[in-house]
Amino acid sequence: MDEKILSKFFDRDDGHKLEVYEDHGGYDAARKAAEMSREEIVNEVKASNLRGRGGAGFPAGVKWSFIPQETEEDKYLVVNADEGEPGTFKDRQIMQRDPHQLIEGCIITAMALDLRYCYIYIRGELKFTEDIIQDAIEECYDKGYLGEDIFGTDQDLDIYTHISAGAYICGEETGMIEGLEGKPGKPRIKPPFPAIVGVFDAPTLVNNVESIACVPPVINRGAEWFANLGVEKNGGPKLYGLSGPIKNPGVYEAPSGITVRELLESPEYGGGMKEGKELKAYIPGGSSCAVLTPDELDREMSFEAMREVGSNLGTGCVTFVDQDTCMVRLAARLAHFYHHESCGQCTPCRDGTGWSAKVLDAIEAGRGRHEDLDLLEDMTGQIEHSTICALGPSLTFVVHSYLDKFPEEFEAHIEQGECPFPSWSLDDTKPAAAE
Amino acid sequence: MALQFSTEAEDQFQTIVSRYPNNLAALLPVLMLAQEEFGWISVEVMDYIAERLDVSKSQVFSTATFYTMLNKQPVGKCHIQVCTTFSCALAGGYEMLEYLEEALGIQAGETDPEHNFTISEVECLASCGTAPMFQLTTSDGEIEYFEDLDPDRVDEILEDLNDRLDELPDPRDMH
Ligand SMILES: Cc1cc2nc3c(=O)[nH]c(=O)nc-3n(C[C@H](O)[C@H](O)[C@H](O)COP(=O)(O)O)c2cc1C
Numbered sequence: 001m002d003e004k005i006l007s008k009f010f011d012r013d014d015g016h017k018l019e020v021y022e023d024h025g026g027y028d029a030a031r032k033a034a035e036m037s038r039e040e041i042v043n044e045v046k047a048s049n050l051r052g053r054g055g056a057g058f059p060a061g062v063k064w065s066f067i068p069q070e071t072e073e074d075k076y077l078v079v080n081a082d083e084g085e086p087g088t089f090k091d092r093q094i095m096q097r098d099p100h101q102l103i104e105g106c107i108i109t110a111m112a113l114d115l116r117y118c119y120i121y122i123r124g125e126l127k128f129t130e131d132i133i134q135d136a137i138e139e140c141y142d143k144g145y146l147g148e149d150i151f152g153t154d155q156d157l158d159i160y161t162h163i164s165a166g167a168y169i170c171g172e173e174t175g176m177i178e179g180l181e182g183k184p185g186k187p188r189i190k191p192p193f194p195a196i197v198g199v200f201d202a203p204t205l206v207n208n209v210e211s212i213a214c215v216p217p218v219i220n221r222g223a224e225w226f227a228n229l230g231v232e233k234n235g236g237p238k239l240y241g242l243s244g245p246i247k248n249p250g251v252y253e254a255p256s257g258i259t260v261r262e263l264l265e266s267p268e269y270g271g272g273m274k275e276g277k278e279l280k281a282y283i284p285g286g287s288s289c290a291v292l293t294p295d296e297l298d299r300e301m302s303f304e305a306m307r308e309v310g311s312n313l314g315t316g317c318v319t320f321v322d323q324d325t326c327m328v329r330l331a332a333r334l335a336h337f338y339h340h341e342s343c344g345q346c347t348p349c350r351d352g353t354g355w356s357a358k359v360l361d362a363i364e365a366g367r368g369r370h371e372d373l374d375l376l377e378d379m380t381g382q383i384e385h386s387t388i389c390a391l392g393p394s395l396t397f398v399v400h401s402y403l404d405k406f407p408e409e410f411e412a413h414i415e416q417g418e419c420p421f422p423s424w425s426l427d428d429t430k431p432a433a434a435e
Numbered sequence: 436m437a438l439q440f441s442t443e444a445e446d447q448f449q450t451i452v453s454r455y456p457n458n459l460a461a462l463l464p465v466l467m468l469a470q471e472e473f474g475w476i477s478v479e480v481m482d483y484i485a486e487r488l489d490v491s492k493s494q495v496f497s498t499a500t501f502y503t504m505l506n507k508q509p510v511g512k513c514h515i516q517v518c519t520t521f522s523c524a525l526a527g528g529y530e531m532l533e534y535l536e537e538a539l540g541i542q543a544g545e546t547d548p549e550h551n552f553t554i555s556e557v558e559c560l561a562s563c564g565t566a567p568m569f570q571l572t573t574s575d576g577e578i579e580y581f582e583d584l585d586p587d588r589v590d591e592i593l594e595d596l597n598d599r600l601d602e603l604p605d606p607r608d609m610h
């Protein structure tokens with residue numbers, strides 16, 4: 001894709017400055033939106049086929065229309081900048097390199113839905129991006145872009161950064177709301193949905209950083225233009241983070257619906273596997289998505305195409321796995337991740353992820369029994385549908401898909417009584433640091 | 436000695452509190468600030484924050500113990516947090532962790548006797564395309580990412596840190 005929409009400043013070191021952003025047409029979309037009715041903005045976003053970029057792919061305009069308009073109380077926008085899904089590293093680029101596109105997106109979103117306050121919820125580890133975003137916010141206050149009656153409308157908007165302190169579960173939108181209220185990030189039972197009862201009991205819109213950063217181009221150039229950059233039901237350009245043993249790992253902008261093969265092989269993007277490495281598997285959108293094999297390389301990066309094969313587009317950050325990697329060990333490592341990050345409210349998740357990790361460790365260490373495979377499938381199966389949020393069920397997708405796609409690797413461990421793959425380190429898989 | 440924010444931290448505290456409709460909502464950023472200021476989050480620090488925000492001690496305790504970046508034990512002056520999660524595991528995260536463990540003579544989860552270094556194994560830090568990597572938190576409150584690491588680069592970083600150790604406060608002495 002020649003013109004960059006979301007990544008135009010990624011290779012500059014001054015793109016975070018208001019002056020540079022405005023030299024490239026920055027805040028024109030906000031001025032345009034100020035002339036539009038609320039309904040027109042929402043309809044534009046609906047027609048753009050913008051899908052949530054935080055993992056679930058919910059149509060952004062449809063989510064926006066759930067925010068009640070008849071109420072008098074202050075409503076909130078919470079931007080999900082908690083980026084923590086393993087394999088995902090795209091939002092951080094926007095936060096670091098192009099904070100004004102994010103802020104302009106917040107401004108237009110607030111105008112569309114009459115949102116009075118906005119919090120950008122930043123994971124604690126990315127604290128260094130908070131300073132960049134905070135500076136950008138201050139530039140906007142100085143210009144009168146934030147505060148009262150913004151862009152000549154009667155909309156008031158204040159934007160604040162909020163720093164978290166280390167918890168993957170706060171990426172889940174209701175866990176995030178709890179964190180924003182100063183509590184442990186334990187997800188809430190839905191309904192009520194945040195659109196009705198969100199932060200401080202007020203109607204709240206939660207959108208991902210990249211989703212919000214897509215809003216200015218939608219308004220500037222129109223829904224049809226945006227939709228046409230993608231494929232059916234998946235509009236616009238998309239940021240893809242490519243990682244694993246490939247030649248050029250990194251974040252790339254490409255159309256929604258591009259094939260995984262092109263992302264991996266094109267010299268413009270991943271550049272193919274590293275010398276001597278052969279592709280064994282890929283995970284399309286963060287560790288919580290089911291694993292796929294190279295015969296699915298021609299699949300398009302859309303929510304529909306990935307769901308057809310039981311996986312998910314997720315965050316659109318693809319992790320490539322090479323032939324030397326042990327899939328049992330990878331599954332075990334992920335089980336430790338989900339166990340460590342489980343908030344502990346729901347027993348099936350808290351205990352199920354822990355027991356799965358133990359069984360997977362045992363198989364990896366050559367102490368597995370054939371019955372363990374059924375046990376694993378059954379145990380992780382019991383997590384799905386029995387938890388408040390989607391953290392635990394993510395491990396169900398991991399374990400079921402790794403068992404389904406690579407049964408021979410599990411069998412080989414059990415039969416040989418040891419792991420047939422080269423080790424990652426001197427003493428193999430270790431549980432993540434507990435507190 | 437009763438705890439008290441320095442003048443500079445007090446200003447930041449006031450700014451943070453002013454961003455929220457109630458004090459409890461300020462708790463996470465205030466705890467992060469308190470860690471910068473007091474080195475680690477002891478029960479004494481939690482009590483001080485409870486008093487300053489006028490929220491219950493049990494509320495502060497339950498939040499402080501939920502979040503992994505808040506150290507409930509003092510760490511070393513340099514806290515090296517190595518990602519070994521997913522993409523990092525595939526790209527040498529464990530090898531780098533071991534290299535560090537050997538170089539510093541401590542294991543993940545440990546602090547050296549002088550309290551200069553702590554190594555932790557942590558989960559995905561949104562740096563998967565530049566693996567292997569670690570996050571460095573120093574006791575002066577800085578958080579920095581080091582990416583695309585190899586043994587030579589790690590040696591360089593450790594050398595720089597060794598030169599800075601005298602300037603960095605020992606978290607145990609920060610309150
Ligand atoms: C365990 C868990 C972790 C999540 N982590 C993130 C995250 O780090 N960033 C994010 O944007 N969404 C994350 N989500 C998805 C959010 O719940 C929510 O769907 C999203 O922020 C909505 O924004 P969008 O519609 O713009 O995608 C997570 C969901 C779950 C269940």
Ligand code: FES
Pocket residue numbers: 086087088518519520521522523524558559560561562563566
């Ligand atoms: S897996 Fe290590 S930074 Fe994402």
